[in-house]
Amino acid sequence: MTDISSGSLLLTTTDKVRASLAKRHRKQRILQGFGIAAISIAFLMLFILLWSQIATGYKAFMQTNITLDIYVDPAEINVDRLPRGDFDDVLTAALLEKLPNVDATDRAAVREASGIFSNGAQFDLRDRIVEDPSLIGQTINMRMPVSDPYDQLYKELLDRETPEELRRLNDLQIANYDQLLDAGAITSKLNTGLITNADSRFPELAGLKGALLGSFWALLVCFLIAFPLGIGAAVYLEEFAPKNKISDFIEVNINNLAAVPSVVFGLLALSVFIGLFGLPRSVPFVGGLTLALMTMPTIIIATRAALKAVPPSIREAALGVGASKQQVVFGHVVPLAMPGILTGTIIGLAQALGETAPLLLIGMNAFITSAPGSPFDSATALPTQIFIWADSPERGFVSRTSAAILVLLTFLIMMNAIAIYLRSKFERKW
Amino acid sequence: MDDLRTVSKDVDANNTKISAKNVQVYYGDTHAIKDVNVEIKERTVTAFIGPSGCGKSTFLRSINRMNDTIDICRVEGDILIDGKDIYDRDIDPVQLRARVGMVFQKPNPFPKSIYDNIAYGPKIHGLAKSKADMDEIVEKSLRRGAIWNEVKDRLHAPGTGLSGGQQQRLCIARAIATEPEVLLMDEPCSALDPIATSQVEELIDQLRENYTVVIVTHSMQQAARVSQKTAFFHLGNLVEYGSTDDIFTNPKDPRTESYISGRIG
Ligand SMILES: Nc1ncnc2c1ncn2[C@@H]1O[C@H](COP(=O)(O)OP(=O)(O)OP(=O)(O)O)[C@@H](O)[C@H]1O
Ligand SMILES: [Mg+2]
Numbered sequence A: 001m002t003d004i005s006s007g008s009l010l011l012t013t014t015d016k017v018r019a020s021l022a023k024r025h026r027k028q029r030i031l032q033g034f035g036i037a038a039i040s041i042a043f044l045m046l047f048i049l050l051w052s053q054i055a056t057g058y059k060a061f062m063q064t065n066i067t068l069d070i071y072v073d074p075a076e077i078n079v080d081r082l083p084r085g086d087f088d089d090v091l092t093a094a095l096l097e098k099l100p101n102v103d104a105t106d107r108a109a110v111r112e113a114s115g116i117f118s119n120g121a122q123f124d125l126r127d128r129i130v131e132d133p134s135l136i137g138q139t140i141n142m143r144m145p146v147s148d149p150y151d152q153l154y155k156e157l158l159d160r161e162t163p164e165e166l167r168r169l170n171d172l173q174i175a176n177y178d179q180l181l182d183a184g185a186i187t188s189k190l191n192t193g194l195i196t197n198a199d200s201r202f203p204e205l206a207g208l209k210g211a212l213l214g215s216f217w218a219l220l221v222c223f224l225i226a227f228p229l230g231i232g233a234a235v236y237l238e239e240f241a242p243k244n245k246i247s248d249f250i251e252v253n254i255n256n257l258a259a260v261p262s263v264v265f266g267l268l269a270l271s272v273f274i275g276l277f278g279l280p281r282s283v284p285f286v287g288g289l290t291l292a293l294m295t296m297p298t299i300i301i302a303t304r305a306a307l308k309a310v311p312p313s314i315r316e317a318a319l320g321v322g323a324s325k326q327q328v329v330f331g332h333v334v335p336l337a338m339p340g341i342l343t344g345t346i347i348g349l350a351q352a353l354g355e356t357a358p359l360l361l362i363g364m365n366a367f368i369t370s371a372p373g374s375p376f377d378s379a380t381a382l383p384t385q386i387f388i389w390a391d392s393p394e395r396g397f398v399s400r401t402s403a404a405i406l407v408l409l410t411f412l413i414m415m416n417a418i419a420i421y422l423r424s425k426f427e428r429k430w
Numbered sequence B: 001m002d003d004l005r006t007v008s009k010d011v012d013a014n015n016t017k018i019s020a021k022n023v024q025v026y027y028g029d030t031h032a033i034k035d036v037n038v039e040i041k042e043r044t045v046t047a048f049i050g051p052s053g054c055g056k057s058t059f060l061r062s063i064n065r066m067n068d069t070i071d072i073c074r075v076e077g078d079i080l081i082d083g084k085d086i087y088d089r090d091i092d093p094v095q096l097r098a099r100v101g102m103v104f105q106k107p108n109p110f111p112k113s114i115y116d117n118i119a120y121g122p123k124i125h126g127l128a129k130s131k132a133d134m135d136e137i138v139e140k141s142l143r144r145g146a147i148w149n150e151v152k153d154r155l156h157a158p159g160t161g162l163s164g165g166q167q168q169r170l171c172i173a174r175a176i177a178t179e180p181e182v183l184l185m186d187e188p189c190s191a192l193d194p195i196a197t198s199q200v201e202e203l204i205d206q207l208r209e210n211y212t213v214v215i216v217t218h219s220m221q222q223a224a225r226v227s228q229k230t231a232f233f234h235l236g237n238l239v240e241y242g243s244t245d246d247i248f249t250n251p252k253d254p255r256t257e258s259y260i261s262g263r264i265g
Helices: A003-061 A087-098 A107-114 A121-131 A148-154 A171-184 A208-242 A245-259 A262-276 A284-309 A312-320 A327-354 A358-362 A382-390 A398-425 B056-063 B093-099 B113-126 B130-142 B149-156 B162-176 B194-207 B220-226 B244-249 B254-260
Strands: A062-071 A139-145 A186-190 B014-029 B029-039 B045-049 B073-081 B100-103 B182-186 B212-216 B229-234 B237-243
Touching: A003 A062, A062 A087, A062 A148, A087 A107, A087 A121, A107 A171, A121 A186, A121 A327, A121 A382, A148 A171, A148 A186, A148 A398, A171 A186, A208 A245, A208 A284, A208 A327, A208 A382, A245 A284, A262 A284, A262 A358, A262 B045, A262 B113, A284 A327, A312 A327, A312 B100, A312 B162, A327 A382, A327 B130, A358 A382, A382 A398, A398 B194, B014 B056, B014 B162, B014 B212, B029 B056, B029 B212, B029 B229, B045 B056, B045 B194, B045 B220, B056 B182, B056 B212, B093 B254, B100 B162, B113 B130, B130 B162, B130 B194, B162 B182, B162 B194, B194 B212, B194 B220, B212 B220, B220 B244, B229 B244, B229 B254, B237 B244, B237 B254, B244 B254
Parallel strands: B029 B237, B045 B212, B045 B229, B100 B182, B182 B212
Antiparallel strands: A062 A139, A062 A186, B014 B029, B014 B073, B229 B237
C-alpha cells in the first residue's frame, strides 16, 4: 500500500465514524421514544383502571342513614317475650311521627313509607333492647342505614326524572324522603359497615369483614405452609442437591409448576383436599392449602435466585475458617438471601391474595353472613366476594363491588410497597 | 521497588510441615497440577510464583481441601501435614480448615460487625468459654492482624465499611483467630495500594514466628521481600523449588530464569 492510500483510508475512517455516529444517536432517540411511549401507555391503563373503580366505588364509602326518636312502646314490646316483639311496628310509628301527611290507617301507604328502613333496622333495635330492657317505655335516638333505593336517591344515582313506573321509588316515597331530608333526619356518614359488617343480601348492610378475615386466614395458612416448604426446597436444590439429571428434571418441573393456570390448582385441591382427604368446603384452611400450592413455586424460584446472588466469596470466607456446609448455608447464605426471599414471598402472597379461580372451585364463594373466627369456618375471600357482589342484581352492589376492588387493590399495593421497601433497605454492597 | 533484595535466613534447619507427594489435580479432563512434590518448612514463608493459569491457586487450595467444594475437581497423590495425609478417610475437611487458615485474593469480610467477623471462627469451633474469653481472642487476633489500633473504637461497626487494606488485614486477623498452624494466602495484596501492601507484608513477616505461611503472588518483589522459600510453577508443573535467594539470583531452570527476568508470564 502506498502512503497516499493509507492516508485516505485514515480520512474515510473518521468520516465513517462521524456518519455512523449520527445514525447511532438517531437510533438511540427512537429507542428512547418507544420506551417513553410504552411507559405512558402502561400508566394510562393503570389510571383508567383506578379512575373507573374510584368513580363508582367512592360512593360506597359513604352510607346514608336515617335518624329517628323511637318510643319503645311497652304495648308492642313486652319484657317477658324478648327477644320477640313488634319491633318493625315501633319503627314505623317513629317514622310516621315525622311524616304527618301519611295516613296511619292506609296500610299500603304505610308499607311504602316504611320501605325506607333497611331490613336490618328492626334487628338492630331488637339487639339494643335485648341488651338493655330498661329502654322499654323510653324514647331512644337511633341512627340506622336506609335501604338501598333511598341510598341511591341520596347519592343521586336514582334519577327523579325517570317516569314513575320505571323508578324504584314512587312519587309518594320521594316526597316522604324529601320531607325527612328537610327535617334533618337523613344524613350521610363514612360507611364503617363496609369493613365491620359481614356479607348480607341487602347492599346497605353488606360489608367485607367476612371476606377480609377469610383472606387473612387463607393467606396465613398459605404463608405457614409455602414459606418453610419453599425455602426448604430451594435451599436443598440450590445448596445440597447433587447436580444431575434428576435435579435438572425437578428444576424444570418447578418452573413449569409456576406457569400452571390457577384453575388447575383449584381442581386439584377440589379432588385431593376435599374429595380425598374429606376436608370441608368453603373454609379458608383449604383455600390456604390451595394458594400454598401456587405460591410455593414462586417462593422457590425467588429463594433460589436470592441464594445464587450471595457472592461465592462469602461462602469461601466461611468455609475457610472451618464452617461446615450446613453452617455456611444457614449461618451466612440464607440470612444474606433473606431480603430477596422475603421480597419474593410477599410478591407470591400478593398474587395469592388476588387469586380467584381456585377459591371459586373450592366453594369460597358461598353466601355467608358471619365472619370466620378460625381457618375452619366457612368464609369468602376478597376476590371471591368481589365476584359474588359483581354478580348481584341490586344497584347498591355496583358501587360496593368497586369499593371492594379498591380495598383489594389497597392491600396489594401495600404488600408490593413492603416488598420494594425491604429490597431497597437490605440492598447491600459486598 | 525494583531491587530483588531477599530476606534470607537459614530456614532449611526447620522441620517439614507440609509435604506433597506426586500430587495431581484435575478439573474434569483438565490436568491442572502435574505430579508435584514439595516439602514446605515450618515457620517459614513460602512463595508460589508463576504465570497466570499455571495452577498456583489450585495447588494452594488443595492444601486445605477447598477444592472439595468444586464438584469437578479431583485430587490424587498425598498431601501430608505433620506426617498425616489430609486426604485420609478419617480427616474431616472442616476440622482441617480450622488448622489450615486461608486468606483470599479479594478481601471478603462477612457483612457483620468487625467483632463478629473475628469471633465467628472461634465460636463455631468452641474456642471461647466465655464472653471475656472471646473478647480476648478478638483483641489478640486484631492486634496480630496489625489493625487493632484502627478499629478498637468501632468493633461493632460493619467490617464491610473498612477500606480495602483494612478489610484484608481484618481477613488475616479472622484467619488467625482460630490459631491455625498453617496460613494460606492467595494473592493477598492484589487489591491493595502500596501502603496497605507494605503493612500486610510486614504482618506476614511477623506471622512467620508462629505460623507456616504459604503465599501466592504475582509480584517478584513481594516474593523476594517476604519469603524464604520460593516455588516456581509453570503449566501445572513445579519447575523449581528452593531458597528464595537461590531462585532469584541463581535459577537453575531456564524457564524460571526467563520468568523472573520478565520474559514469560
Ligand atoms: N473451578 C475450575 N474449574 C475448571 N477449571 C479450573 C477451575 N479453576 C481453575 N481451573 C483451571 O486450572 C488451571 C489452573 O488454575 P489456577 O486458578 O490454579 O491458576 P493460577 O496459577 O492461580 O492463576 P492466576 O495467577 O491467574 O490466579 C487453569 O487452567 C484454570 O483454567
Ligand atoms: Mg490464582
